[in-house]
Amino acid sequence: MKPSFLASLSLLSLGLALTLAPARADDAATPPVPPPAPAAAPTSPADGAAQPRQRHRRPGFELAELTQKLSLTADQQKTVGAIIATSRTQMKELRGDDSLSKDDKRQKMKAIMDTSKTQIRAALTTDQQKLFDALPANGGRPSAPPAD
Numbered sequence: 001m002k003p004s005f006l007a008s009l010s011l012l013s014l015g016l017a018l019t020l021a022p023a024r025a026d027d028a029a030t031p032p033v034p035p036p037a038p039a040a041a042p043t044s045p046a047d048g049a050a051q052p053r054q055r056h057r058r059p060g061f062e063l064a065e066l067t068q069k070l071s072l073t074a075d076q077q078k079t080v081g082a083i084i085a086t087s088r089t090q091m092k093e094l095r096g097d098d099s100l101s102k103d104d105k106r107q108k109m110k111a112i113m114d115t116s117k118t119q120i121r122a123a124l125t126t127d128q129q130k131l132f133d134a135l136p137a138n139g140g141r142p143s144a145p146p147a148d
Contacts, residue, residue, distance in 0.1 A: 061087075061120065069135065070128045079123045087116040 063081045066072060072080060090112050094105055121129055 061116065066120070066132075070124065070131055072128075076123055076128075080120050083116055083119045083123070087112050 061080075061084050063077060063084055066080060067077055070076075091109060094100075094108055094112070097105070100108070121132055124132055
């Protein structure tokens with residue numbers, strides 16, 4: 001056999017092998033193996049795993065929640081909404097104040113919350129005040145567990 005014939009035959013064989021390789025990769029007879037499923041995570045601290053972190057809710061009242069729980073009238077919603085807006089503004093300014101220690105900020109935040117609570121309570125009827133007094137201290141929302 002001539003060397004040029006062998007070289008041509010080799011190139012032809014190589015070309016066929018390269019063109020058939022992608023076709024074999026798409027062969028439906030051998031589907032790809034899916035990755036293994038992740039192991040089930042423990043669901044409670046008793047199972048040995050930490051609970052996912054929950055985002056802290058900022059202290060304060062939510063107008064929609066108070067409206068629902070206390071059946072606020074339109075006028076009461078305006079009054080209570082203004083009180084909530086004022087307390088949020090004060091809290092935001094306080095959070096931005098770097099001149100105070102954490103303890104001082106906490107005390108001032110508590111004072112703002114207490115003032116807001118007193119003002120909101122004053123805008124309520126006697127029956128609403130009883131419901132308001134029964135709400136949790138964190139603005140009427142269920143408390144979230146402390147984050148690590």
